Amino acid sequence: MALSFTEDHDNRPIGVFDSGIGGITVLRELVKAFPNESFLYLGDTARLPYGSKSGDTVKQYSQQNMKFLASRDVKAIVVACNTASTQISESSFMGLPVYNVIDPGSALACARTENKKIAVLATRGTISTGAYTKKIQAILPDAEVLTQACPLFVPLAEEGWYDDPLTNLVAFRYLQHLKAADVDTVVMGCTHYPLLKNSIRKVFGNHVHLVDSGEAISLLLAEDFKSKKIAPAEENQHSTLTIALTDASDHFENLSNELLCAVMSSEIHFETVSVI
Amino acid sequence: MALSFTEDHDNRPIGVFDSGIGGITVLRELVKAFPNESFLYLGDTARLPYGSKSGDTVKQYSQQNMKFLASRDVKAIVVACNTASTQISESSFMGLPVYNVIDPGSALACARTENKKIAVLATRGTISTGAYTKKIQAILPDAEVLTQACPLFVPLAEEGWYDDPLTNLVAFRYLQHLKAADVDTVVMGCTHYPLLKNSIRKVFGNHVHLVDSGEAISLLLAEDFKSKKIAPAEENQHSTLTIALTDASDHFENLSNELLCAVMSSEIHFETVSVI
Incomplete structure (x- = not known):
């Protein structure tokens, strides 16, 4: 059996988890940015959503998810869920580097703002x-941060009503006062929200930065590959993408295929797993 | 200590459970119909929603919830959740009578329809x-049953957008083809949906029966009190209402108070509990 990593390379997958489908938007960006890497995505669909818990x-569930990923020999863990990221402050778990979405999202918002007025859209749980x-x-002590919970956004995204007059109306209802x-x-602080980017964009117009x-997280990982904090996969390795769900769902599998088909070269392998 | 029940009376509470807030609409009807009865409501908020699982x-969670209610000495169990009712076919559990919402809802729809064309609105899980x-x-072998999943209805109800142009639009989108x-x-086959009754009514008009x-379930329970299948509480007993949640939530407590204040004479007692 060949070793899966050397000093310079590490072909083990990157572990990514979320409560459900939302983290697929993070996975999509990671697959796009790092086509040689393999990924193991865990969707804790049996216990979703985390936003209202x-x-x-959420901390207990997240630790169980990270233990599961560690047991499957990943080389790093991405917490692709904002609610879970609010509860996971550690930067390593069982010796593995852990990336949450809040630190890089905040850093990118601070890098992009000019007038230091930043809006954060998220679930009730993340906001609170x-x-x-x-x-x-x-990072920016004099920044003005306005927050808005948008509970309708997740089911709108899950309905697939991405660019829809109804979604535009909901977006206007939630966001008009921020405009x-x-x-x-504007930080899209829930991993479902990028699916509704067009509607959010319609409220704010083109001159506003959407984070x-x-x-x-892809920008941060690229830096850590560059500084050799983590080793990349070999260029010629056959990368794989596995999606493990704690509760099987055709709806979820269809949505994952639809969201990832544009960036994936190989097929997705689906599994049903237990993390408890 | 006084006995809580005699041959003719039984002052023990009726246990009611749901994954979250939806079952409160069932509880509200029960409290209205049976003001002398005490109720213990369990909202499994740590694991909501059941509709997507x-x-x-759902069966495993429901059995854990029923065990919890039995351990708190209820005299009957009401499964105030349609998704859970699809998995609980037994009419008794640990010696206690169990009432699901699907049997009485179906019976009432069959009693009310004239043209035998019935629509069922529910979560994806219940429909499937x-x-x-x-x-x-x-009951009615030649009935034509049309089904429609309405995933946006639950978050719209939880936002409190009960009689709102946006909710009307969503209702039209989902229901127009049934009209x-x-x-x-029309069976409102999810316990959240009665909160959106006005919007549903706007699509169908006044001549359609909304179940x-x-x-x-109140009609069925009234029959069972009458036939002495279960014993009612004494008329002069001080009835109580306890709401136990598996995950505490101010949002849930506020909504419960708002939904129940019109029918309650005494205060609601809130608790956080574990059912595992």
Whole structure:
């Protein structure tokens, strides 16, 4: 059996988890940015969504998910869920580097804003922790951070009503006051929200920066590959993509295929697993 | 200590469970219909929603919830969740009578329809089991049953957008084809949906019968009190209402108070519990 990693290369997959489908938008950006890498995605569909659950419950579920990924020999863990990221502050778990979505998303928002007025759109759970506000103001102490929970966005995205007059109306209902407050940067602080990018864009117009967690985390990972903090896969390796779900669902499999088909070269392998 | 029940009376509470807030619409009808009864409501908020989960998972969670209610000495169990009702076919559990919402809802729809064209609105999970269609056609073999999953309805209800142009638009999107198909009876086959009754009514007009699970189950319970299948509470007992949640939530407590204040005489007692 060949070793899966040497000093310079590591062909083990990158582990990614979310409560459900949302993290697929992060996975999509990662697959696009790193076509040689293999990925193992865990969707904790049996216990979704995390957005409405308490911090302790989300922390416990997230640790179980990370243990599962570690047991499958990943080389790094991406917490592709904002709610889970509010509860996972550690940068390593069982010796593996851990990337949450809040740190890179906050950093990218701070890099892009000019007038220092930043809006954060997220689930009720993420907003109530104040995680983005704290992180952004740690980087830019005089930034003004406005937050908005958008509970309809997740089911709208799951319906596939991506560019739809109804979705536009919901977006206007939630976001109009942020546009009026003249924010110049908007963090899409839930991994489902990039699916509704067109509707969000319609409210704010083209001059506002929309920060996508998947893009932010890809930029950070690219830096860590460059600085050799983690080793990349070999260029000629046959990369794989496995999606493990805690509760099987045709709806989820169809959505994953639809969202990933444009960036994937090989087939997705689906599994049903237990993480408890 | 006084005995809580005699041959004719039983002051023990009726246990009611749902994954979250939806079952409160059933509880509201029960409290309205039986003001002398005490109730213990269990909202499995740590694992909500059930609508998107597999049958086996929902069955396991439901049995854990029923065990919890039995351990708290209820005299009967109401499964105030359509998805859970699709998995609980037994009419008793640990010696306690069990009432699901699908049997009485189907029976009431069959009693009310004239043209035998019935629509069932529910979550994806409930629809995919075919439970309502089977039950309705067991009573009325030549009934035509049209089904429609309405995933946006639950978050719209939870936002409190009960009588709102946006909700009306979503209702039209989901239901217009059922109106065009000339159904004369509509089963609101998810316990959240009665909160959106006004919007659903706007699509179908006043001549269509809307079947509410809470109303259907209250009619069945009234029959069982009358036939002495279960004993009612004494008329002068001080009735209580306890809401136990598997994951505490201010949002849920506020919504419960809002939905129940019109029918409650005493205060609601909230608890956080574990059912595993």
